[in-house]
Amino acid sequence: MQFTQLPVANEILQAISTLGFEETTKTQALALPDVLSGKDVAVEAKTGSGKTLAFALGILQKRITQPVDANPSALVLCPTRELAEQVAEQIRLLAKQIPNYKVLTLFGGVAMGPQLASLKHAPDLVVGTPGRIIDIMGKKALSLAGVNTLVLDEADRMLDMGFAEQMDWLLRQISQNSNKPQTLLFSATFGGKIQTLSKQFQHNASVIKIEEAK
Ligand code: ADP
Ligand code: MG
Numbered sequence: 001m002q003f004t005q006l007p008v009a010n011e012i013l014q015a016i017s018t019l020g021f022e023e024t025t026k027t028q029a030l031a032l033p034d035v036l037s038g039k040d041v042a043v044e045a046k047t048g049s050g051k052t053l054a055f056a057l058g059i060l061q062k063r064i065t066q067p068v069d070a071n072p073s074a075l076v077l078c079p080t081r082e083l084a085e086q087v088a089e090q091i092r093l094l095a096k097q098i099p100n101y102k103v104l105t106l107f108g109g110v111a112m113g114p115q116l117a118s119l120k121h122a123p124d125l126v127v128g129t130p131g132r133i134i135d136i137m138g139k140k141a142l143s144l145a146g147v148n149t150l151v152l153d154e155a156d157r158m159l160d161m162g163f164a165e166q167m168d169w170l171l172r173q174i175s176q177n178s179n180k181p182q183t184l185l186f187s188a189t190f191g192g193k194i195q196t197l198s199k200q201f202q203h204n205a206s207v208i209k210i211e212e213a214k
Pocket of ligand 1: 022024025046047048052
Protein backbone atom coordinates (compact mmCIF):
# COMPACT_ATOMS: atom_id res chain seq x y z
CA MET A 1 0.00 0.00 0.00
CA GLN A 2 1.16 3.56 -0.70
CA PHE A 3 0.99 6.03 2.19
CA THR A 4 -0.92 8.39 -0.12
CA GLN A 5 -3.84 5.90 -0.14
CA LEU A 6 -4.38 6.45 3.57
CA PRO A 7 -6.56 9.19 5.07
CA VAL A 8 -3.57 11.18 6.33
CA ALA A 9 -3.06 14.95 6.12
CA ASN A 10 -0.68 16.41 3.55
CA GLU A 11 1.75 17.77 6.12
CA ILE A 12 2.23 14.23 7.42
CA LEU A 13 2.50 12.70 3.93
CA GLN A 14 5.19 15.23 3.05
CA ALA A 15 7.20 14.31 6.14
CA ILE A 16 6.89 10.60 5.28
CA SER A 17 8.15 11.31 1.79
CA THR A 18 11.08 13.35 3.18
CA LEU A 19 12.02 10.24 5.19
CA GLY A 20 12.10 8.36 1.88
CA PHE A 21 9.17 6.03 2.66
CA GLU A 22 6.65 5.27 -0.10
CA GLU A 23 5.21 1.83 0.51
CA THR A 24 3.83 0.83 3.90
CA THR A 25 5.16 -2.26 5.58
CA LYS A 26 2.67 -5.11 5.88
CA THR A 27 2.14 -4.27 9.55
CA GLN A 28 1.38 -0.65 8.71
CA ALA A 29 -0.98 -1.62 5.88
CA LEU A 30 -2.98 -3.87 8.19
CA ALA A 31 -2.95 -1.66 11.29
CA LEU A 32 -3.24 1.89 9.94
CA PRO A 33 -6.84 1.82 8.62
CA ASP A 34 -8.14 0.84 12.08
CA VAL A 35 -5.69 3.08 13.93
CA LEU A 36 -6.74 6.06 11.79
CA SER A 37 -10.44 5.32 12.24
CA GLY A 38 -10.02 5.69 16.00
CA LYS A 39 -10.48 2.03 16.92
CA ASP A 40 -8.61 0.29 19.71
CA VAL A 41 -5.99 -1.94 18.09
CA ALA A 42 -3.69 -4.71 19.37
CA VAL A 43 -0.81 -5.62 17.04
CA GLU A 44 1.50 -8.59 17.29
CA ALA A 45 4.47 -8.06 14.97
CA LYS A 46 8.18 -8.71 15.13
CA THR A 47 10.91 -6.13 15.62
CA GLY A 48 11.62 -4.18 12.45
CA SER A 49 8.08 -4.33 11.07
CA GLY A 50 7.53 -0.57 11.31
CA LYS A 51 5.30 -0.43 14.37
CA THR A 52 6.35 3.11 15.31
CA LEU A 53 4.79 4.63 12.19
CA ALA A 54 1.66 2.54 12.73
CA PHE A 55 0.86 4.45 15.91
CA ALA A 56 2.65 7.74 15.12
CA LEU A 57 0.39 8.47 12.14
CA GLY A 58 -2.68 7.88 14.31
CA ILE A 59 -1.44 10.30 16.98
CA LEU A 60 -0.48 13.02 14.49
CA GLN A 61 -3.56 12.74 12.30
CA LYS A 62 -5.80 13.05 15.37
CA ARG A 63 -3.82 16.07 16.55
CA ILE A 64 -4.42 17.78 13.20
CA THR A 65 -8.11 16.90 12.85
CA GLN A 66 -9.52 16.87 16.39
CA PRO A 67 -9.68 19.48 19.13
CA VAL A 68 -7.32 19.00 22.06
CA ASP A 69 -8.84 19.14 25.57
CA ALA A 70 -5.49 19.55 27.33
CA ASN A 71 -1.87 18.71 26.62
CA PRO A 72 -0.46 16.15 26.42
CA SER A 73 -3.14 14.65 24.17
CA ALA A 74 -1.08 11.52 23.54
CA LEU A 75 1.07 9.23 25.67
CA VAL A 76 3.40 6.47 24.49
CA LEU A 77 4.67 4.03 27.14
CA CYS A 78 7.96 2.26 26.36
CA PRO A 79 10.07 -0.20 28.37
CA THR A 80 13.40 1.67 28.17
CA ARG A 81 15.01 5.05 27.77
CA GLU A 82 16.59 4.01 24.44
CA LEU A 83 13.26 3.01 22.95
CA ALA A 84 11.58 6.17 24.22
CA GLU A 85 14.29 8.28 22.58
CA GLN A 86 14.00 6.37 19.27
CA VAL A 87 10.22 6.69 19.18
CA ALA A 88 10.37 10.39 20.08
CA GLU A 89 12.95 11.04 17.35
CA GLN A 90 10.89 9.30 14.68
CA ILE A 91 7.73 11.20 15.67
CA ARG A 92 9.56 14.55 15.74
CA LEU A 93 10.59 13.93 12.13
CA LEU A 94 7.04 12.99 11.14
CA ALA A 95 5.68 16.11 12.89
CA LYS A 96 8.15 18.54 11.27
CA GLN A 97 5.37 20.34 9.42
CA ILE A 98 2.94 20.59 12.33
CA PRO A 99 3.71 24.03 13.83
CA ASN A 100 5.14 23.96 17.38
CA TYR A 101 4.44 20.25 17.84
CA LYS A 102 6.33 19.30 20.99
CA VAL A 103 7.42 15.79 22.00
CA LEU A 104 8.88 15.24 25.47
CA THR A 105 10.67 12.12 26.71
CA LEU A 106 10.42 11.13 30.39
CA PHE A 107 12.50 8.22 31.72
CA GLY A 108 14.24 7.22 34.91
CA GLY A 109 17.95 7.11 35.69
CA VAL A 110 18.41 10.85 35.18
CA ALA A 111 17.64 13.88 37.36
CA MET A 112 13.99 14.83 37.57
CA GLY A 113 14.58 18.60 37.77
CA PRO A 114 15.10 19.27 34.05
CA GLN A 115 12.13 17.03 33.18
CA LEU A 116 9.92 18.96 35.61
CA ALA A 117 11.18 22.24 34.12
CA SER A 118 10.41 21.15 30.57
CA LEU A 119 6.83 20.38 31.63
CA LYS A 120 6.14 24.07 32.36
CA HIS A 121 4.63 24.17 28.86
CA ALA A 122 2.86 20.85 28.50
CA PRO A 123 4.03 19.00 25.37
CA ASP A 124 1.64 17.61 22.75
CA LEU A 125 3.06 14.13 23.26
CA VAL A 126 4.87 12.40 26.12
CA VAL A 127 6.97 9.32 25.36
CA GLY A 128 8.38 7.60 28.39
CA THR A 129 8.76 4.78 30.84
CA PRO A 130 5.89 4.05 33.26
CA GLY A 131 7.80 4.50 36.53
CA ARG A 132 9.13 7.99 35.82
CA ILE A 133 5.81 9.17 34.40
CA ILE A 134 4.04 8.16 37.61
CA ASP A 135 6.77 9.80 39.75
CA ILE A 136 6.31 13.05 37.81
CA MET A 137 2.53 12.85 38.18
CA GLY A 138 3.11 12.54 41.92
CA LYS A 139 4.87 15.94 41.78
CA LYS A 140 1.72 17.40 40.15
CA ALA A 141 3.81 18.39 37.13
CA LEU A 142 1.84 16.26 34.67
CA SER A 143 -1.84 15.47 34.21
CA LEU A 144 -3.07 12.86 31.76
CA ALA A 145 -6.65 14.18 31.73
CA GLY A 146 -6.39 15.33 28.09
CA VAL A 147 -4.89 12.11 26.72
CA ASN A 148 -6.98 10.83 23.81
CA THR A 149 -4.47 8.28 22.48
CA LEU A 150 -2.51 5.88 24.67
CA VAL A 151 0.10 3.59 23.13
CA LEU A 152 1.70 0.61 24.87
CA ASP A 153 4.81 0.01 22.78
CA GLU A 154 6.66 -3.28 23.31
CA ALA A 155 4.02 -4.25 25.85
CA ASP A 156 5.55 -7.71 26.34
CA ARG A 157 8.91 -6.21 27.30
CA MET A 158 7.25 -3.76 29.66
CA LEU A 159 5.56 -6.68 31.44
CA ASP A 160 8.87 -8.64 31.50
CA MET A 161 10.56 -5.65 33.10
CA GLY A 162 8.05 -5.60 35.95
CA PHE A 163 5.97 -2.60 34.87
CA ALA A 164 2.61 -4.43 35.08
CA GLU A 165 1.35 -2.53 38.12
CA GLN A 166 2.37 0.87 36.77
CA MET A 167 0.84 0.11 33.36
CA ASP A 168 -2.41 -0.91 35.07
CA TRP A 169 -2.45 2.28 37.10
CA LEU A 170 -1.82 4.51 34.09
CA LEU A 171 -4.40 2.66 31.98
CA ARG A 172 -6.98 3.08 34.72
CA GLN A 173 -6.25 6.80 35.04
CA ILE A 174 -6.59 7.40 31.32
CA SER A 175 -9.67 5.23 30.84
CA GLN A 176 -11.49 7.67 33.17
CA ASN A 177 -10.95 10.53 30.71
CA SER A 178 -14.19 11.88 29.28
CA ASN A 179 -12.86 11.88 25.68
CA LYS A 180 -13.05 8.07 25.29
CA PRO A 181 -9.32 7.54 24.75
CA GLN A 182 -8.12 5.21 22.00
CA THR A 183 -5.66 2.54 23.14
CA LEU A 184 -3.08 0.98 20.83
CA LEU A 185 -1.11 -2.03 22.01
CA PHE A 186 2.02 -3.28 20.24
CA SER A 187 3.94 -6.40 21.12
CA ALA A 188 6.36 -8.86 19.51
CA THR A 189 4.59 -11.72 21.31
CA PHE A 190 0.97 -12.18 22.29
CA GLY A 191 0.89 -14.38 25.36
CA GLY A 192 -1.81 -14.71 27.99
CA LYS A 193 -0.78 -11.62 29.94
CA ILE A 194 -0.93 -9.39 26.88
CA GLN A 195 -4.34 -10.82 25.98
CA THR A 196 -5.56 -10.14 29.50
CA LEU A 197 -4.29 -6.57 29.33
CA SER A 198 -6.02 -6.06 25.99
CA LYS A 199 -9.32 -7.54 27.20
CA GLN A 200 -9.20 -5.50 30.38
CA PHE A 201 -8.55 -2.08 28.87
CA GLN A 202 -9.43 -2.15 25.18
CA HIS A 203 -12.91 -1.87 23.70
CA ASN A 204 -13.82 -4.04 20.67
CA ALA A 205 -10.15 -4.07 19.74
CA SER A 206 -9.00 -5.15 16.28
CA VAL A 207 -6.40 -7.83 16.91
CA ILE A 208 -3.82 -7.92 14.12
CA LYS A 209 -1.19 -10.65 13.97
CA ILE A 210 1.57 -10.48 11.39
CA GLU A 211 3.52 -13.66 10.75
CA GLU A 212 6.43 -12.46 8.61
CA ALA A 213 8.97 -9.80 9.53
CA LYS A 214 7.42 -7.08 7.28
P1 ADP B 1 9.43 -1.96 15.08
O1 ADP B 1 8.94 -1.01 16.10
O2 ADP B 1 8.37 -2.84 14.52
O3 ADP B 1 10.62 -2.74 15.55
P2 ADP B 1 10.32 0.43 13.73
O4 ADP B 1 9.10 1.26 13.78
O5 ADP B 1 11.40 0.75 14.70
O6 ADP B 1 9.94 -1.12 13.83
O7 ADP B 1 10.88 0.49 12.23
C1 ADP B 1 12.02 -0.24 11.84
C2 ADP B 1 12.78 0.52 10.76
O8 ADP B 1 12.05 0.56 9.55
C3 ADP B 1 13.06 1.96 11.14
O9 ADP B 1 14.36 2.30 10.74
C4 ADP B 1 12.03 2.74 10.32
O10 ADP B 1 12.47 4.05 10.04
C5 ADP B 1 11.90 1.89 9.07
N1 ADP B 1 10.58 1.99 8.42
C6 ADP B 1 9.38 2.05 9.02
N2 ADP B 1 8.38 2.09 8.12
C7 ADP B 1 8.96 2.05 6.90
C8 ADP B 1 8.44 2.07 5.54
N3 ADP B 1 7.13 2.11 5.30
N4 ADP B 1 9.33 2.01 4.52
C9 ADP B 1 10.66 1.96 4.78
N5 ADP B 1 11.21 1.94 6.02
C10 ADP B 1 10.37 1.98 7.08
MG1 MG C 1 9.22 -0.61 18.05
